[in-house]
Amino acid sequence: MNFNSLKYLILGIYFIHLMLMGHDAETNKPFEKVHAHNTLDAHFHAGWESRYFSEGRDALNGKSLWNSSLEIGYDHLSGGVWYGRSSNHQYDEWQYNLALSQEMGGYSFYAGYTHLIFAKDVESDDEWSTGISYEGLPFNLITSLDAYYSMDAKGTFYEWSNTREFNPQEDLDISFSGTFGWNENYITDGHDGLNYFSLRSGAKKVFFDNFSLAGHGVYSWPIGRDLNLVGDQGLKDFFHFGLGIEFSF
Numbered sequence: 004m005n006f007n008s009l010k011y012l013i014l015g016i017y018f019i020h021l022m023l024m025g026h027d028a029e030t031n032k033p034f035e036k037v038h039a040h041n042t043l044d045a046h047f048h049a050g051w052e053s054r055y056f057s058e059g060r061d062a063l064n065g066k067s068l069w070n071s072s073l074e075i076g077y078d079h080l081s082g083g084v085w086y087g088r089s090s091n092h093q094y095d096e097w098q099y100n101l102a103l104s105q106e107m108g109g110y111s112f113y114a115g116y117t118h119l120i121f122a123k124d125v126e127s128d129d130e131w132s133t134g135i136s137y138e139g140l141p142f143n144l145i146t147s148l149d150a151y152y153s154m155d156a157k158g159t160f161y162e163w164s165n166t167r168e169f170n171p172q173e174d175l176d177i178s179f180s181g182t183f184g185w186n187e188n189y190i191t192d193g194h195d196g197l198n199y200f201s202l203r204s205g206a207k208k209v210f211f212d213n214f215s216l217a218g219h220g221v222y223s224w225p226i227g228r229d230l231n232l233v234g235d236q237g238l239k240d241f242f243h244f245g246l247g248i249e250f251s252f
Contacts, residue, residue: 046074050217050247055087055094058160059184059199059223060237063089079103095122102132109139117151129154143167151189158188174209193234197226213251220244 049071055062067090074083085098102115112135119128131154136147145166152159166180184199205219225238 043075043077045076045252047250047252048072048217048247050245052243052245054241054243055089056221056223056243058186058190059201059225060190061239061241061243062237063094064237066090066094068094074100079105093123096120097122109137111136111138128156153189156189156191158186158191160187160189161185175206176209177204177206179204190234193232193238194227194229198238199226200224207249215249216247217249218244218246 050069052068052070054065055068068087069090070085070087072083072085074081076082080101080103082101083099085100086095088095097120098117100115100117102113104111104113106112113133115132117130117132119130121127130151132149132151134147134149136145138145140146145168147164147166149162149164150159162182162184164180164182166178169177171177180203182201182203183197184201186193186195186198188195190198201221201223203219203221205217207215207217209215220242221244222242224240225235228238229235
């Protein structure tokens with residue numbers, strides 16, 4: 004890590020803490036798995052991302068992204084709709100998701116299906132995803148492993164994260180996390196193996212029972228980037244952040 008990278012990371016974290024905002028579901032993981040206990044719960048998010056961060060890549064080459072999502076859950080079943088559009092209106096994407104989740108003895112599991120539509124390119128994809136997380140680690144760390152398989156690419160991308168959450172006030176949640184990303188032919192024109200490492204700081208400030216302001220800052224570093232591969236062109240060292248509002252009902 005060079006001095007400039009460290010400087011921007013610290014400034015990003017400081018900025019987020021000043022704003023007292025954060026949203027855990029970033030653009031590359033738009034859906035919150037709503038695990039309700041025999042009740043019908045819903046969650047709405049609308050926000051802005053300075054860049055479209057996906058698989059460690061700057062997917063829109065520096066363009067920002069407006070996005071919104073609606074998730075509904077009942078017992079172990081949840082579903083949602085997500086929409087994202089670039090700031091220059093040259094890219095838009097729809098995602099429709101269904102998932103099953105379970106919680107047991109500090110573990111959380113989920114399996115899901117997502118249908119993606121890229122309207123501007125008249126293309127679509129179908130993805131299967133699964134994940135597991137565990138909350139019983141020392142220092143209150145939460146570790147999680149997620150995998151998603153693309154039917155179009157016939158490849159899988161894995162992400163392993165470790166997160167520490169804090170609650171300095173009843174209405175304020177703060178989190179720090181580190182994530183490794185691993186490509187196995189999911190990015191077909193990029194290199195396989197470890198792709199990136201990122202550090203993230205986020206927070207969420209609750210103002211009413213069902214309304215909160217949110218934001219996050221992330222710095223990502225490429226691992227094993229091969230500039231001869233088209234899929235690795237967007238895999239680079241960069242900082243991004245997002246701001247948003249959330250409603251629960």
